[in-house]
Amino acid sequence: MPLNNKYLNMELIDGKKVSETIKQQIAAEVEQIKARGEKVPHLAAILVGNDGGSVTYVNNKVKACEQCGFVSTLKTFDENISEETLLKTVEEFNNNDDIDGFIVQLPLPKHIDSQKVIESINPNKDVDGFHPMNVGKMMIGLPCFKSATPAGILELLKFYNIETAGKHCVIIGRSNIVGKPMSVLLSQKGWDCTVTLCHSRTKNLEQVCASADILIAALGTPGFVKADMVKEGAVVIDVGTTRVPAPEIPRGWRLKGDVLFDEVAPKCSYITPVPGGVGPMTICSLMINTLQAAKGKKA
Amino acid sequence: MPLNNKYLNMELIDGKKVSETIKQQIAAEVEQIKARGEKVPHLAAILVGNDGGSVTYVNNKVKACEQCGFVSTLKTFDENISEETLLKTVEEFNNNDDIDGFIVQLPLPKHIDSQKVIESINPNKDVDGFHPMNVGKMMIGLPCFKSATPAGILELLKFYNIETAGKHCVIIGRSNIVGKPMSVLLSQKGWDCTVTLCHSRTKNLEQVCASADILIAALGTPGFVKADMVKEGAVVIDVGTTRVPAPEIPRGWRLKGDVLFDEVAPKCSYITPVPGGVGPMTICSLMINTLQAAKGKKA
Secondary structure (H helix, E strand, O other): OHHHHHOOOOEEOOHHHHHHHHHHHHHHHHHHHHHOOOOOOEEEEEEEOOOHHHHHHHHHHHHHHHHHOOEEEEEEEOOOOOHHHHHHHHHHHHHOOOOOEEEEOOOOOOOOOHHHHHHHOOHHHEOOOOOHHHHHHHHHOOOOOOOHHHHHHHHHHHHOOOOOOOOEEEEEOOOOOOHHHHHHHHHOOOOOOEEEEEOOOOOOHHHHHHOOOEEEEOOOOOOOEOHHHOOOOEEEEEOOOEEEEOOOOOOOEEEEOOEOHHHHHHHEEEEOOOOOOOHHHHHHHHHHHHHHHHOOOOO | OHHHHHOOOOEEOOHHHHHHHHHHHHHHHHHHHHHOOOOOOEEEEEEEOOOHHHHHHHHHHHHHHHHHOOEEEEEEEOOOOOHHHHHHHHHHHHHOOOOOEEEEOOOOOOOOOHHHHHHHOOHHHEOOOOOHHHHHHHHHOOOOOOOHHHHHHHHHHHHOOOOOOOOEEEEEOOOOOOHHHHHHHHHOOOOOOEEEEEOOOOOOHHHHHHOOOEEEEOOOOOOOEOHHHOOOOOEEEEOOOEEEEOOOOOOOEEEEOOEOHHHHHHHOOEEOOOOOOOHHHHHHHHHHHHHHHHOOOOO
């Protein structure tokens, strides 16, 4: 890794590598399932409309299923689909015993009540972990499907044997899919961080961030975290994935994280790059949840 | 209030007064409901066994129902009741349209799976807010029944117009019924605290506490918070209610909070006493939730 030569004390957290490793482990387990003549895990996805990002995400999920040896089903709808038809499909998937878990790719068109759709999913098949039953169980510390990004970050910390107990973890951003669940998970027994959850109303944010042993940036503002906000030796996890214009490359955009990588990395003990850090772990978590769903357990 | 004379800059948070005020407001609303000839709110409680604390709590809840003008039903069972019989009663209460909300007083005897019982309650009648559906909705920021103690603390902050936005709130204790939900609620929009959740594995706890604008002690260790852990002018909320032996009074015990009141109070801008601070608010929250359940809305 050339970066490790440049920043001697820093280790790059390679989400792509971790994700590939976990998918290979899953694939090996699926081979054994097949060898025993048991049912192969089956993930289904519902995609409404043809938003570029959503299409890419869903295709990547289908591809990950192939890598893991899962069966996958993709059901697509025109963006004008009625809420009723969508709910009917959810109900079909709930009742289809062959489907172990499924997702409804978000965002949905404005005329559809997303929360209603999420709550119509059988919590035991809700491998995205967005159903309030799963969120509530996560909060209480019960077995559940954890939402993909926070669960993926936990996998990264585990893979790199990063000590969390008693560490001060500062999270920037209080979203329902990253900041809030991350704060709950890292506070729980086994992880045992002292977590401070920051947001747009936080005062002295720079100072709070600079006190973090583990800093998780999940606010979606490219380059927000600068070197003076990071303590020497900190672990920095960058959840930001904003598309910024990049006319110099054919697709015209590139992903930018919330952390100014070049100036922050030299101060870190560990840091995730963007892309290739947290991003690949999201789909990996979905695969873990699907395997657990197939085994009748929650991750 | 003699205390205000002694500690000139400190205001005592009078939970008893706030609770009585809110119950009077509820009673007035129930009078209007009756005047319109509509159904009066009905809270039911299930009590298993005769644990002294539980009997007292349930009786206080029944008394609060009377004060609010609610109908109340108390169903008691011998501690040897089977889980099946208890679940059957929960089902009856779920299906009884006259009952707007009900609680199963905890703790339950060891041979009964408490979590299973909680999850068998219809979330729309779960006025204790312990069902994962309500916990999950609280986490996501959706309308729900909030658990009593955190909701009661929010009522106290509201009643005394205590500014929370941008304040650093430190919570000691990560329990499912106080610390965790409190951290989520105070982080949310509208309250906007920067919350740090501390627990037994937290390092430099004294220092972290001393940085708090709002300090919430919910660990259950009498007298844990001392003056040097509190910033001058802080708001201190004491959730501790440990029974300590007190042979000098007839009942033989008294309640002690987590805060060493006498030495901490002079440094505070606001502080809750024990008893008479957070305690009375818990039942008050239950009354608020029951009224909301009767109105078909969640608090």
